[in-house]
Amino acid sequence: MSDLKEEYLSGWGNIPMVRGKIAFAHDEGDVSRALKNGSLISRGKGRSYADQATNNGELVLKMEKMNRFISFDPGTGILTAQAGVTLAEIINVFAPRGWFTMINPGTKYVTLGGAIANDIHGKAHHADGSFVNSVIEFTIMLADGRVLTASREENDDLFWANFGGLGLLGAILTVTLKLRKVETTYFSQKAIVARNLEEMMDALDETEQTYRHSVAWIDSLAKGKNLGRGVLTVGNEARFDELPPKLQKDPLAVGAKPKITVPVYLPSFTLNKLTISVLNSVLHYLQSHGKPFTHYDSFLFPLDAINEWNKGYGKRGFIQYQFVVPEEGGRESVRRIMKEITESDCKPFLNVLKKFGEASGGPLSFPMKGYTFAIDFPITDQLEPFTKRLDEMVLDAGGRIYLGKDAFLDMDMFRKMYPNYGEWMKVKQKYDPEWHFNSDIGRRLLHTEHIPLDDTGMKSTI
Ligand SMILES: Cc1cc2nc3c(=O)[nH]c(=O)nc-3n(C[C@H](O)[C@H](O)[C@H](O)COP(=O)(O)OP(=O)(O)OC[C@H]3O[C@@H](n4cnc5c(N)ncnc54)[C@H](O)[C@@H]3O)c2cc1C
Incomplete structure (x- = not known):
């Protein structure tokens, strides 16, 4: 294990910034030694948005060097x-x-x-x-x-x-x-322009059988009859015989490193209504004028083209608020929540809408069959209370927030949104009853000290 260092760390949204001990694990022996340092949490590339891989005052074990x-x-x-x-x-x-x-x-x-x-x-x-x-x-x-x-x-x-x-x-x-x-590292893609949410939802439904990949970018400032307008991009892995001759010369090409780096934290005023509206128009143009065949880097990972783009939100940072609501009644729920957002004082930036299939994960996995919507919000004083209002709407619709991106949920709301958490708690009790592995989100949402679990795995009181 590398020497312990004291450092400030945060998630991808640059919030919360907390001080903790940091060490790198190079092998299994390092992980075993790290266990002797008290509470710890593993960290990968820090692409979770908030406090998922931070551990205020305690150890964060960076695993990225265990990469063989x-x-x-x-x-x-x-x-x-x-x-x-x-x-x-x-x-x-x-x-x-x-x-x-x-x-x-x-x-x-x-x-x-x-x-x-x-x-x-x-x-x-x-x-x-x-x-x-x-x-x-x-x-x-x-x-x-x-x-x-x-x-x-x-x-x-x-x-x-x-x-x-x-x-x-x-x-x-x-x-x-x-x-x-795969036969190639290219995707055949198609862009569908939708004038409002109804058209967008119809397009999502109509394309889901034919296309393996689909994602809709929504104009975050459109209101009224234009609410939900945007561009849906759908695509499939391209077969070799479909590719134009130029791309057939190197059908399994891999991507390049990011081309641009955001050099410093941009001041927060760079993201105002005007710049967001210009960026929306640029995105709209780029999304709707894509080529019929595109490399996986631009199809799957367009944001990776700009290194450290998270600094573009300024030092105060940002959150990504991502929720899912069940398919039944989902169109109306998404409309209500989208309307609440566009009419609020909190300026949304990137908005992405997708459709999920059946859930396949564990008790705390996020996806469920329905619609998921992800919105970037720069941090402002109004943001946290505003997300609490949105949480209530999501819960009312039978939905939940993605924990990998969440910054503000509290324990009570978390338990309502993830009713299977007791099942997870039982496993925690079995394998780590002392909460040796813990993190800031762990303390925020799951860990209540000194309260015995009942036989369903729930803490008897909070
Ligand atoms: C631009 C961008 C786009 C994204 N798009 C999506 C998306 O489309 N879908 C989606 O689901 N997510 C998306 N994410 C979120 C991202 O995929 C997840 O947050 C992912 O978990 C980050 O992985 P990481 O290696 O950076 O882990 P970190 O962020 O460092 O840690 C995440 C969690 O993993 C745990 N962890 C890390 N390594 C280990 C280990 N070895 N053992 C045990 N626990 C470990 C940490 O304790 C922490 O709880 C996106 C993030 C960004 C920045």
Whole structure:
């Protein structure tokens, strides 16, 4: 384990900024030594938005140097790798051999450990489900130093509870997952312009059988009859024989490093109504004028083209508020919440709407069948109370907030939104009753000290 350092750390949204001890794990021995330092939490690439991988005053163990590949079967596409390997590293090595990661979030700079801890989803959730669907098994070091294998057959309680389990059950060491066979690293894509939410929802429904990937960018300032207008991008992995001759010359090309870096924290006033409206128009143009075939970097990970774009929101930072509501009644729920946002004083920036398929994860996994909407908000004094109003609306609609991005939920609201949390608590009680693994979000949402669990796994009182 590297020497302990004291540092300020935050999530991708630059909030909250907390001081803690930091060390890098290079191997299993380092993780075992870290356990002797009191409370700890693992951290991957820090792409969660808030306090998921911070641990105020205590240890944060960075896992990104545990990034070796262990084995790969070219017959089946089954890969075993250390948990600090990122999706970008997997793609760089295996895409030229015709294998691609199955579940891809909006950035490729996430580790396998982080992908499990938030049971991440991508634009293809309606077809492929969440990250758990690509994982066969993983090994995990528990608070008492034991290393267990968890799969659907072995220690299955530990397996399921880790998907969405926020790293609170132990440090994941290695992951065995399935890659998808591909003929090319290109996507055939189509853009559909929708004039309002009704048209957008119709387009999402009509395209879900034909296209594996779909995501809608919504104009965050459109109101009234234009509410919900935007561009839906849909696509599929391109076959070799579909590609134009120019792209057939290098059908399995891998991507480049980010081209632009945001050099400093931009002042917050750069994001005002005027700049947001200009950016919306640019995005609208870019989204609706895409080429019919595009590389995975621009199709799956467009935001990765700009390094550290999170600094563009200024030093106060930002949140991404992402919720899901059930399909039944979902159109109306999304409309109500969208209207509340556009009529508020809190300026939304990037807005993304997707449709989820059936839930496939653990008790704290986020996705459920329905509509998910993600909105970036720069931090202002009004924002936190405003999100509380939105939380009530989401809960009323039978929905929930994505914990991997959440910054403001409280324990009471969390328990209402995740009624299966008691099931997760039982697993925590079994494997780490002393809460050796803990984090700021763990203390905010889950950990109530010195209160006995009843036999359903619930704390008897808060
Ligand atoms: C631009 C952008 C786009 C995104 N798009 C999506 C999206 O489309 N879909 C989606 O689902 N998410 C999305 N995310 C969120 C991101 O996928 C998740 O937050 C992911 O978990 C981050 O992984 P990480 O390696 O950076 O982990 P971190 O953010 O460092 O940590 C996340 C969690 O993983 C735990 N963890 C990390 N490593 C380990 C380990 N070895 N063992 C145990 N626990 C561990 C941490 O304790 C923490 O709880 C996006 C984020 C960004 C910045």
